[in-house]
Amino acid sequence: xxxxxxxxxxxxxxxxxxxxxxxxxxxxxxxxxxxxxxxxxxxxxxxxxxxxxxxxxxxxxxxxxxxxxxxxxxxxxxxxxxxxxxxxxxxxxxxxxxxxxxxxxxxxxxxxxxxxxxxxxxxxxxxxxxxxxxxxxxxxxxxxxxxxxxxxxxxxxxxxxxxxxxxxxxxxxxxxxxxxxxxxxxxxxxxxxxxxxxxxxxxxxxxxxxxxxxxxxxxxxxxxxxxxxxxxxxxxxxxxxxxxxxxxxxxxxxxxxxxxxxxxxxxxxxxxxxxxxxxxxxxxxxxxxxxxxxxxxxxxxxxxxxxxxxxxxxxxxxxxxxxxxxxxxxxxxxxxxxxxxxxxxxxxxxxxxxxxxxxxx
Amino acid sequence: xxxxxxxxxxxxxxxxxxxxxxxxxxxxxxxxxxxxxxxxxxxxxxxxxxxxxxxxxxxxxxxxxxxxxxxxxxxxxxxxxxxxxxxxxxxxxxxxxxxxxxxxxxxxxxxxxxxxxxxxxxxxxxxxxxxxxxxxxxxxxxxxxxxxxxxxxxxxxxxxxxxxxxxxxxxxxxxxxxxxxxxxxxxxxxxxxxxxxxxxxxxxxxxxxxxxxxxxxxxxxxxxxxxxxxxxxxxxxxxxxxxxxxxxxxxxxxxxxxxxxxxxxxxxxxxxxxxxxxxxxxxxxxxx
Numbered sequence: 001x002x003x004x005x006x007x008x009x010x011x012x013x014x015x016x017x018x019x020x021x022x023x024x025x026x027x028x029x030x031x032x033x034x035x036x037x038x039x040x041x042x043x044x045x046x047x048x049x050x051x052x053x054x055x056x057x058x059x060x061x062x063x064x065x066x067x068x069x070x071x072x073x074x075x076x077x078x079x080x081x082x083x084x085x086x087x088x089x090x091x092x093x094x095x096x097x098x099x100x101x102x103x104x105x106x107x108x109x110x111x112x113x114x115x116x117x118x119x120x121x122x123x124x125x126x127x128x129x130x131x132x133x134x135x136x137x138x139x140x141x142x143x144x145x146x147x148x149x150x151x152x153x154x155x156x157x158x159x160x161x162x163x164x165x166x167x168x169x170x171x172x173x174x175x176x177x178x179x180x181x182x183x184x185x186x187x188x189x190x191x192x193x194x195x196x197x198x199x200x201x202x203x204x205x206x207x208x209x210x211x212x213x214x215x216x217x218x219x220x221x222x223x224x225x226x227x228x229x230x231x232x233x234x235x236x237x238x239x240x241x242x243x244x245x246x247x248x249x250x251x252x253x254x255x256x257x258x259x260x261x262x263x264x265x266x267x268x269x270x271x272x273x274x275x276x277x278x279x280x281x282x283x284x285x286x287x288x289x290x291x292x293x294x295x296x297x298x299x300x301x302x303x304x305x306x307x308x309x310x311x312x313x314x315x316x317x318x319x320x321x322x323x324x325x326x327x328x329x330x331x332x333x334x335x336x337x338x339x340x341x342x343x344x345x346x347x348x349x350x351x352x353x354x355x356x357x358x359x360x361x
Numbered sequence: 362x363x364x365x366x367x368x369x370x371x372x373x374x375x376x377x378x379x380x381x382x383x384x385x386x387x388x389x390x391x392x393x394x395x396x397x398x399x400x401x402x403x404x405x406x407x408x409x410x411x412x413x414x415x416x417x418x419x420x421x422x423x424x425x426x427x428x429x430x431x432x433x434x435x436x437x438x439x440x441x442x443x444x445x446x447x448x449x450x451x452x453x454x455x456x457x458x459x460x461x462x463x464x465x466x467x468x469x470x471x472x473x474x475x476x477x478x479x480x481x482x483x484x485x486x487x488x489x490x491x492x493x494x495x496x497x498x499x500x501x502x503x504x505x506x507x508x509x510x511x512x513x514x515x516x517x518x519x520x521x522x523x524x525x526x527x528x529x530x531x532x533x534x535x536x537x538x539x540x541x542x543x544x545x546x547x548x549x550x551x552x553x554x555x556x557x558x559x560x561x562x563x564x565x566x567x568x569x570x571x572x573x574x575x576x577x578x579x580x581x582x583x584x585x586x587x588x589x590x591x592x593x594x595x596x597x598x599x600x601x602x603x604x605x606x607x608x609x610x611x612x613x614x615x616x617x618x619x620x621x622x623x624x625x626x627x628x629x630x631x632x633x634x635x636x637x638x639x640x641x642x643x644x645x646x647x648x649x
Contacts, residue, residue: 017466072463072565081463088457088533089474095530096477098495157380164377168370176378183389185586185633187594189601190622193608193615194395195388197411217384227381252373281483284596288605304485324493331489335481342480346473349480353538354545 001116006090013082014075103127103329110325123325130330133310134302140337143280143299146208150215151275154226155268157218162230163256167242184224192288199289208297210289211279221278226271233267234260270352273345280338299334306330399619411615420620428612432621435599436628441521443592443632446532449525450588451581454536458543459573476541478534484596487531535591539584546580547573582640589636593629600625 029035040049068074097117102110106123109115130136165173188195196205204210214220218227237259245255261268280300287294287301294301295309302309310322342349375382400420402413423429457475461468511519525532550573558568574581592598604625608618 013466020466070559070565081460081465084456085460085465085471088460089471091530092474092533093477095490095495095534096481099490102493102495161378161381164374168374168377169367170371170374173374176382179385180381183385185590186393186626187590187601187629189594189604190626191389191392191396193399193619193622194392196608197395197615198387198392201410214384214388216380217388218381219384219388252377256377277480281481281486282596283484284594284601284605300483300485303489306489327489328493328495331486331493335486338480342477343473346476347469350469350472350476350541353476353541354548 002090006086010079010082010086013086014078017078017082018075099328099332102325103130103332105325107323107325110323126325126329127333129310129314129326130333133306133313134299134330134333136299136333139296139299139302142297144337146211146286146297147276147279149208150212150220151272151279153212154215154218154220154223154275155272157216158223158226158271159230159261159264159268160256161218161227163234163260165227166231166234167255167260168252180224180227183219184222188285192285196288205289206291206293208290211286221275221282226275229271230264230267233264237263266348266352269348273341273348273352276341277338303330303334396619396622399616400623401620402616404614404616404619406615416616420616421624423613423617424621424624428617429607429621432600432603432607435603436625437517438521439592439598439600440628441517442524443589445521445525446535446592447585447588447636449532450536450539451584453533454539454543454584455577455581457536457540458547459569461540461544462547472541472544476537479537482531482534487534488597491528491531535588539588542580542584542587543577546577550576578640579642582636582642585636585640586633589629589632 026035038049039046064074066074066076068077071077101117101119103126104123105115105119106121106125109119109123112120165177199205199210204213215223241259242255245259250258283298283300283304286298287304290297290301295305296302306327307322310326398413401415401417403416403419405412405414424432461472461475465471511523513519514522554572555568558572563571594601596602604618604621607613607621608615
C-alpha cells in the first residue's frame with residue numbers, strides 16, 4: 001500500500017517534470033519563432049501520428065531520451081533522483097506520519113494489525129488525555145515565555161558582540177575569537193557542576209533567571225554560532241558606508257543602531273528563529289537548573305515525566321492501559337507549535353543557514 | 362593623534378564585546394577551572410557550603426570501579442556510536458545535498474522536509490519516538506541479518522550496529538543542518554569547471570570525485586565537527602545523563618561527576634583530533 005503510493009508520487013513527479021520541460025521548450029521556441037505544432041488536430045489523426053512516431057523510433061532517439069548527453073540530463077537519471085528523494089523523504093517523515101496516524105487510533109485500532117495508517121474512526125480521546133496531562137495551554141504559555149525571552153536577549157547580545165568583533169581593531173581579538181570557538185567545542189556538560197553550585201549560592205536555581213542570565217552574558221545555547229553569524233554579516237557591510245556616517249558625525253553606537261541593525265535584519269531573524277528552536281528543544285540544562293519547577297515551565301520536560309504525571313491525574317488501572325496513542329498524541333502536541341512556526345517561516349530557516357556565511361570561509 | 366585614535370577604537374571595540382568577556386569569565390572560564398579542581402578533590406556538601414579535600418586522581422579511579430560502571434558502559438556505547446554515525450551522517454547528507462542540487466521540481470518542498478527534524482528533535486521527543494517504535498524499528502525488523510549479526514559477532518561490535526539500524530531514522534534526523542551546509546557549498550562551485558572537465562571527457566562520476574568533493578573539503582571538516590558536537594551534547598546521550606545522575610548520587614557526588622565530565626572531554630578532544638587529522642583543510646586550498 002505504502003509502496004504503491006510512493007511509486008505513484010514518483011511517477012507523478014516524473015510526468016510533471018517532463019510536462020513542464022516540454023512547456024518550457026515550447027515557450028522558448030515560440031519566442032524564437034521556431035515553433036511548429038507537431039501534433040495534428042483531431043483524435044484519429046493524433047493516433048495515426050503516434051504510430052508514425054513509434055514506427056520511426058530509433059535506438060539513438062531512445063538512448064538520447066533515456067541517457068541524455070551526459071547521463072545526468074537523461075530520463076533514467078531523473079528516475080533515479082526522484083526515486084531516491086521520494087523514498088528517503090518518506091523514511092525521513094515516517095516518524096511524523098506514524099505519530100500522526102497512531103495518535104488518532106483507539107486502543108482497538110492499535111492492536112488490530114489490519115489497521116495500518118488510516119484509523120477506523122476519528123478518535124480524539126488520546127488528545128483529550130494528553131492535553132489534560134500536559135496542562136497544555138498554561139504550560140505552553142510558560143514554555144513559550146521561557147523560550148522567547150532568552151532567544152530574544154541572546155540575539156541582541158550576540159549582534160552587539162558580533163559587531164564589535166567585525167568593525168573595530170583591537171588587541172587580543174584573535175584570542176577572543178579562539179575562545180568563542182572553544183565555547184562551542186567544549187560541551188557545557190563538562191563544566192555544569194560548578195555552574196550549578198554557583199547558581200545555587202546565588203539563589204538562581206529553580207528560577208528562570210538561571211536560563212536567562214547566560215543569554216544576557218552571551219553564553220547561552222550555541223551563542224558562539226550566533227556571534228559568528230553576526231560577525232560574518234557585519235563584515236560584509238562596506239566600509240565606505242560606515243566611513244560616510246562617521247564623517248557625518250555618527251559615533252560607533254549610533255552607527256550600530258542606524259546602519260548595522262537595519263542592514264543585518266536577515267541575520268537577526270535567522271538567529272532569533274534558531275535561538276527560539278534550540279531553546280525550545282533544550283532540556284538538559286532546564287531540567288538541571290530549574291529542578292522541580294522544570295515540569296511546570298517546559299512542555300518538553302513534562303513529556304519526559306509523562307507517565308508519572310499521568311498517574312497523578314488518572315486512576316492506576318487507567319495508567320496501566322496507557323498506550324502509544326496517548327503518548328504520541330502528547331509528543332505531537334509538543335512539536336505542534338514549532339511545526340506551525342516552521343511551515344510559515346521555513347524559508348527563513350533554510351535560507352538562513354545558507355546565508356549564514358559559515359560555508360563562505 | 363593617530364595613537365590616540367587606535368586606543369579609542371580599541372576601547373569602543375571592547376565596549377561591544379565586554380559583556381561576552383564578563384560572561385566568559387564567570388559562566389565558562391571559572392566553572393571550567395573549578396570543575397578541574399572538583400575533579401581532583403573529594404567534594405562533600407556541608408551545611409555551610411562545599412568542602413573540599415584533595416584526593417589526587419582518586420576520582421578518576423572511581424570511574425573504573427563498580428560505582429562508575431554505568432558511566433563507563435555509556436562511554437563505550439557513545440564511542441561506538443560516534444565512530445559509526447559521524448561517517449554515516451556525513452555521507453548521507455552529501456548524498457541528499459547532491460540530490461537536492463539537481464534540477465528538480467519541488468526542490469523547496471524537499472528541502473523543507475530534510476530540515477524538519479532540526480526543528481522538532483528535542484531529547485524527550487526523540488526518546489518518545491524511539492520508545493514508541495516510530496524510529497524505524499518496524500521498517501528494519503524485516504532485516505533478519507541483524508539477528509544473525511547479533512548472534513555471531515562480539516557484542517561490543519554488534520550492539521552499535523544493531524542500534525544503528527533500529528534507530529536509523531533518528532540517525533538521519535541529525536543531518537538537517539549538514540545537508541543545508543553541503544547544499545550551499547555545492548551551489549558555490551563554479552559551473553564552468555564542470556563544463557571544462559566535461560570537454561576533457563570527464564563523466565559525472567569523475568567530476569564528483571575530482572571537482573565536487575575536493576572543493577567541499579572545508580565544509581566536510583566543519584560538518585564533521587558539528588556532527589560530533591551535536592552527538593556529544595545531545596541531552597539523551599547516555600554519557601551526559603550518567604554524569605548528571607552521578608552528580609546527585611550519594612556514592613559519587615560532585616567530585617566524581619566532575620572527573621567523569623573531564624574524562625568525557627578528553628575522549629571528545631581525541632575524537633576531535635582524529636577529525637582534524639582526517640579532514641583538515643589544506644592551507645593552500647582555494648577559498649570561496
